[in-house]
Amino acid sequence: MFTAKLLSSTLAVLLCASSVVRSQAPLEPDRVMLGAWLDTLPGRDTPKQFGERLGHNAALIHMAEDLPLKTPHLPPVRLLDDANTNAILYLSVYPTVIPEQLKDGDIDAFVAQIATFARSGRGVFIRLAPEMNGSWQPYAQRPIAYAAMWKRIVTAIRANSDTTGRVAFIWAPNMQLGYPYEGGVYSMNATVSAAETQALDTNKNGRLDTLDDPYTPYYPGNEYVDWVGLSTYWFGADYPYLTNDVPPSGSILKLIHGTGPGAMDFYQLFAERNQKPFFITESGAAFHQYRIQSPANPVNTGAVAPGPGALAIKQAWWRQYLTNTTFLDAHPRLKAICLFEYQKPEEITFRDFQITNDSSILAAFKADFEKPEVQSRYLFATVPEKKIVTDPDAKNSGFASVIPTTLGALMASALAAWAVVF
Ligand SMILES: *[C@@H]1O[C@H](CO)[C@@H](O)[C@H](O)[C@H]1NC(C)=O
Ligand SMILES: *[C@@H]1O[C@H](CO)[C@@H](O)[C@H](O)[C@H]1NC(C)=O
Ligand SMILES: *[C@@H]1O[C@H](CO)[C@@H](O)[C@H](O)[C@H]1NC(C)=O
Numbered sequence: 001m002f003t004a005k006l007l008s009s010t011l012a013v014l015l016c017a018s019s020v021v022r023s024q025a026p027l028e029p030d031r032v033m034l035g036a037w038l039d040t041l042p043g044r045d046t047p048k049q050f051g052e053r054l055g056h057n058a059a060l061i062h063m064a065e066d067l068p069l070k071t072p073h074l075p076p077v078r079l080l081d082d083a084n085t086n087a088i089l090y091l092s093v094y095p096t097v098i099p100e101q102l103k104d105g106d107i108d109a110f111v112a113q114i115a116t117f118a119r120s121g122r123g124v125f126i127r128l129a130p131e132m133n134g135s136w137q138p139y140a141q142r143p144i145a146y147a148a149m150w151k152r153i154v155t156a157i158r159a160n161s162d163t164t165g166r167v168a169f170i171w172a173p174n175m176q177l178g179y180p181y182e183g184g185v186y187s188m189n190a191t192v193s194a195a196e197t198q199a200l201d202t203n204k205n206g207r208l209d210t211l212d213d214p215y216t217p218y219y220p221g222n223e224y225v226d227w228v229g230l231s232t233y234w235f236g237a238d239y240p241y242l243t244n245d246v247p248p249s250g251s252i253l254k255l256i257h258g259t260g261p262g263a264m265d266f267y268q269l270f271a272e273r274n275q276k277p278f279f280i281t282e283s284g285a286a287f288h289q290y291r292i293q294s295p296a297n298p299v300n301t302g303a304v305a306p307g308p309g310a311l312a313i314k315q316a317w318w319r320q321y322l323t324n325t326t327f328l329d330a331h332p333r334l335k336a337i338c339l340f341e342y343q344k345p346e347e348i349t350f351r352d353f354q355i356t357n358d359s360s361i362l363a364a365f366k367a368d369f370e371k372p373e374v375q376s377r378y379l380f381a382t383v384p385e386k387k388i389v390t391d392p393d394a395k396n397s398g399f400a401s402v403i404p405t406t407l408g409a410l411m412a413s414a415l416a417a418w419a420v421v422f
C-alpha cells in the first residue's frame, strides 16, 4: 500500500523483546514519531486513510476513553488494526470522577484492558488525565489527589508484567496561555480542601494568579512518569478568537518555553531537567470557517473573513516546528508529535485544524515534509509480520469517538460526551 520503511528503533524493538537499546524511556525511539488524532466517526476518517493521504504509516494514532471504563471494548482499536501496521495506540484517558472516587475495581478493569492491548504486541501510550490544570476537568484543581491517583494507576499497570516495555505514561498539561482562568465557565472555583488550594499557590502570596506555576503541583514525580507532553495550538491573535491570523514567528517556541511574567519553560523544566522524552501531544493551527452560536448548537451564523487563508496559517504553523530542522535540532528530546486532524465547533467558531484533508494544503505540507533533511528525522510504523489484533475479545464492530478537547473546547470537553455508534 505505502512504503514500508525499515526501522532501526523502538517500533521494531517493541515487537522484539530481546533487542537492546540505550537507556531510554519505554517506547522511546531514536527519531520523531508522527501521528494523528482523527475523526473516526463512521464515514469520516480512519488510520488507514490517514496513512494513504500522508504516504506514510502513522507511527501513532490517538484515541480516547473515559475512566471508569464504559466498556473494555472501546475505543475503536479495530480501526487501528485495519491499517495493518504496528503503530502505537496513543490513548488519552479521562477520569470522569474526582480522584478520590476512583475505585480499586475501576483501576483493575483498566489494567486488564491495557494488558490485553499490550499482549497483542501493540505499544500503548497512556496520556493519563491530561490537561489536568484545566478547570473543566473533574481531576483539576486537586494537585495532591491528582498525583496520588496517578501513582496508584501507574503502579497498578506496571505490576502487570504484560505491560512491561510496551506501555508508557505521558504526563501532559495544557499550554500556559491564560493561566489561571478567571471569571465565567473557566473559573478555577471547584470546592477543594485548603491543602489543595495551598498547593496551587506556588508563590505563596495567598491567591492563585498568573505568577503561580501551572504545572509542577500536578507532577507526580520522575519515577512515575515516562514521557512529558504539552498540547500546543494556534487559535488566532486575539481572544475571543474570531479572526484568521498567521501565527507570528516563534509562536510555538513561546508555548513550549514560555514568555513573560510567570512563564514556565516547560521543555527545560520537564523534558531537559527530568530527562524525559517530549511529546507534542496535540497540535494544530485553527482556520475559522464561520461563526456559531455555541459548540452545542453549531449553526452557521455568518462567515468569518478568510484573512490570509487556511494554507498560509497552517503552513506557517507546521514550518515553525514539524518541518523546521533548526527547531528539531534544538529540541533533541522531542520524540513524538500528534496532529489534531479535526474540523469542529469550539467556542464561537467552526474551526478546521486539518493539514491532510484539503488536497492543496496536503501538497504544500508534503513539499516541506518530504525534503530528505526533514524526512530523515521521522519514524513511521511498518507492516507487522502477523496482523495485530489489539482487542481479541471485542464482540462487536462498534466504534466510538470522544469529543476532542482543546484549550478552546472547554465546554464541549466538560461534557466528556461519548457518541457511541453501532
Ligand atoms: C474534509 O474537508 C471537507 C471540506 O471542508 C469537509 O467537508 C470534510 O468533512 C472533511 N473531512 C473530515 C474527515 O473532517
Ligand atoms: C492550565 O495550564 C495551562 C498552562 O499549563 C494554562 O495555559 C491554562 O490556562 C491552564 N488552565 C487552567 C484552567 O488553569
Ligand atoms: C465557576 O463558576 C462559574 C460561575 O461563577 C460557573 O459558570 C462555572 O461553571 C464554575 N466552574 C467550575 C469549574 O465549577
Ligand SMILES: *[C@@H]1O[C@H](CO)[C@@H](O)[C@H](O)[C@H]1NC(C)=O
Pocket: 249, 250, 253, 319, 320, 321, 324, 325, 326, 327, 330
Ligand atoms: C525554526 O526554529 C528556530 C529555532 O527553534 C526558530 O528560531 C525559527 O524561527 C524557526 N523557523 C520558522 C520558519 O519558524
